[in-house]
Amino acid sequence: MRNLARLAALGAAAAMTLALSGCAEDADPAAPVAPDTMAPSTTMPATPSGDAMSGVTQTSDIYGPGCTEVPTEGEGSAQGMVDDPVGTAAGNNPLLSTLATAVAAANLGDTLNDTSASYTVFAPANSAFESLPPGTLDSLLADPSGQLTDILTYHVVPQRYDAQGLADAGTVATVQGESLTITGEPMSLTIDEQEQATVLCGNIPTANATVFVIDTVLMPPAA
Template identity: 50%
Template sequence: MTTAHRTIRTAAAAAAAAVAIPVSLGLLAPAAHADGSGTFGPACSSVPKEGSGSLAGMAKDPVATAASNNPALSTLVTAVKKAGLVDTLNNAKDITVFAPTNDAFNKIPKADLAKVLANKDQLTKILTYHVVGEKVAPGELSNGSFKTLEGSKLTTKGSGESYKVNGTAKIVCGNVKTANATVYLIDSVLMPPK
């Protein structure tokens, strides 16, 4: 075998290895989420695909503004406005919001919800119980305990893409990014301890 043949063979082997290594590493890596954003949960598929309410659109805005662009969070946005928390949430840095969806609020009898929405102090206490003053990554949810802005703690448990907050509220779309927060959409409204 000539030196030229050895050089060609070596170059071919190196090229094959360069292709094989990333392919084999890709097979060993965790599967990427279909939408490429790192979000998870069944309700993520209902998030608009484009525009300000999409995952990409929400990532550009602070959390209260981003939520106002998501049709699944309209009741939460109404509550945040009534409590006067829009600027507080939009100006906070590196927070996590466990955001009840419209379906979560629909579980509350209408008369009870109307009373809470009319009582600014109680509403503020409930809403700030849904906010943690630090960014919580999905990996921290398996057995987490986090202090809320309300002052009490909430807990998270689960694995994979199945997590519960305080043992009852399921995360239905998790790891949604906004300009200043990580958001986990949940299927029940959390009540702070008395």
């Protein structure tokens, strides 16, 4: 499948810091380490503490009004997602169960779980899929090799960005082939000038991706 091939090819190898969960030996001893049961923050500093060049973030960088709905413990929690590749991490998060179903139908799970690649993933929440016209999701799932793959890969960027990096970039190329425009400040990003998607919970770190949960399913121009 052309999009799967493109997705696998475009993923550039990126070294993932082992300090994502706040365990680096040289970490500031005064800075508390968030336990697995700590809810993600709904605010973030004006300048994210994550590496702006690689887009790697920490759980302390997570922000957004929807973060309160992320589980506070277990594999689907912010801390639980850190060590899992993005396909697995999304599947463990109850906010993204519909997305996980779509990814499985399109056979994109293994590619998204490739830890030699680095991604930024705009992950539509379940509520975003529920807002599609009646029957749309069922139609897409019935023909996953068609529009579904194009739509899903339109949500994936083959490079890691944090919120500041996205705001600075302004435009990012997707695996699907089209580009997405990014406007606004890091804490109030708008994704895609046509769809006007907003971030419900952003800067979520996984083993190979930075995830932004969004409120809208993005439709590529060709879809």
